[in-house]
Amino acid sequence: MKKILVTRKLLKACEEKALKIFDVKLNDNDELYSQSKIIEMSQGYDGILTSLTDKMDAKTIDKLPDSIKILSNFAVGFGNIDLEAAKKKNIVVTNTPDVLTDATAEIGVLLILGACRRAAEGIESAREGGWKWSADYLIGKQLTGARLGILGMGRIGQKIAKVAKSLGMIIHYHNRSKLSKEKENGAIYHDNLKSLLSVSDVLSICCPASKETVDMINKDTIEYLPKGAIVTNVARGDIVEDEALIDALNRRKVYAVGLDVYKNEPNLNPGYLKHKSAFILPHLGSATKETRTAMGNLAIDNIDEFFKTGNCKNIVN
Ligand code: NAP
Numbered sequence: 001m002k003k004i005l006v007t008r009k010l011l012k013a014c015e016e017k018a019l020k021i022f023d024v025k026l027n028d029n030d031e032l033y034s035q036s037k038i039i040e041m042s043q044g045y046d047g048i049l050t051s052l053t054d055k056m057d058a059k060t061i062d063k064l065p066d067s068i069k070i071l072s073n074f075a076v077g078f079g080n081i082d083l084e085a086a087k088k089k090n091i092v093v094t095n096t097p098d099v100l101t102d103a104t105a106e107i108g109v110l111l112i113l114g115a116c117r118r119a120a121e122g123i124e125s126a127r128e129g130g131w132k133w134s135a136d137y138l139i140g141k142q143l144t145g146a147r148l149g150i151l152g153m154g155r156i157g158q159k160i161a162k163v164a165k166s167l168g169m170i171i172h173y174h175n176r177s178k179l180s181k182e183k184e185n186g187a188i189y190h191d192n193l194k195s196l197l198s199v200s201d202v203l204s205i206c207c208p209a210s211k212e213t214v215d216m217i218n219k220d221t222i223e224y225l226p227k228g229a230i231v232t233n234v235a236r237g238d239i240v241e242d243e244a245l246i247d248a249l250n251r252r253k254v255y256a257v258g259l260d261v262y263k264n265e266p267n268l269n270p271g272y273l274k275h276k277s278a279f280i281l282p283h284l285g286s287a288t289k290e291t292r293t294a295m296g297n298l299a300i301d302n303i304d305e306f307f308k309t310g311n312c313k314n315i316v317n
């Protein structure tokens with residue numbers, strides 16, 4: 001039996017599955033292991049089931065024992081793992097695509113709705129009581145007819161586009177490569193970021209965090225947005241330069257934000273908290289029972305497939 005270290009607590013059904021297949025070390029108290037603790041605990045193990053809270057940078061990976069052959073990440077994103085460092089050490093990295101697309105797209109749509117329709121202010125007023133209905137009370141931005149710019153029209157972006165289209169939004173997108181007509185489903189392609197941002201009444205960030213996309217939404221690129229645009233991010237906090245976005249909110253260049261992800265989670269930039277219009281969630285993208293179960297099972301299957309066949313369909317490095 002292969003020896004597998006699981007760094008975070010999984011849902012019960014997934015842990016039971018892992019116990020049947022591997023000699024597994026679970027994290028019953030869901031302790032957040034430090035990098036040095038992961039290195040220490042992985043001695044004598046064959047693989048690690050990591051989560052996005054584990055910063056597997058080059059220094060950490062270099063110090064892992066040679067027995068470690070796979071890092072199976074419990075996420076579709078893998079910005080927490082240095083893929084090159086893993087490759088150099090002959091460690092395979094896998095992710096959990098597809099199974100979390102629908103749940104994450106739901107949160108992506110919620111961010112758009114919440115930011116456009118002033119849900120954060122509305123919830124606060126409803127809880128406080130004493131609000132007075134009037135014709136101009138908490139007026140928001142209507143989605144019907146608004147242009148939605150999707151930065152990163154992959155699995156999650158396409159699902160958000162489908163729902164947004166049914167709400168009457170006009171879909172634009174930017175990827176490095178243009179999609180097939182079928183996948184575009186009527187969306188308008190922009191071959192560069194400036195062009196996409198200039199038509200984005202509402203922006204939905206759905207691309208992965210990578211060397212290319214870090215701080216892609218910054219002091220300069222924010223200026224390409226129409227005045228009063230809405231910025232939502234369901235992908236990764238690293239893509240946004242927080243100070244620039246908060247400054248744009250302060251001077252009303254940006255009307256509202258809808259955010260699920262942040263730099264330095266869970267310590268989000270306090271500048272966002274000062275804005276009543278900020279509709280903010282604590283990284284809930286894939287957080288449904290069905291999806292977290294499917295992700296855990298896939299992360300386990302990835303390890304099993306790799307040790308049985310020497311390969312795995314979800315290798316990303
Ligand atoms: P995906 O299917 O791989 O889609 C990513 C899209 O981004 C692709 O269309 C890709 O197109 C585009 N892209 C990549 N690099 C780009 C660049 N430099 N400039 C412009 N576009 C770029 O991934 P997915 O499954 O939709 O997931 C997307 C991201 O969502 C994940 O990486 C993860 O970080 C995040 N996520 C967040 C949550 C959450 O809990 N909030 C949950 C799941 C996923 P090209 O390759 O043609 O450029």
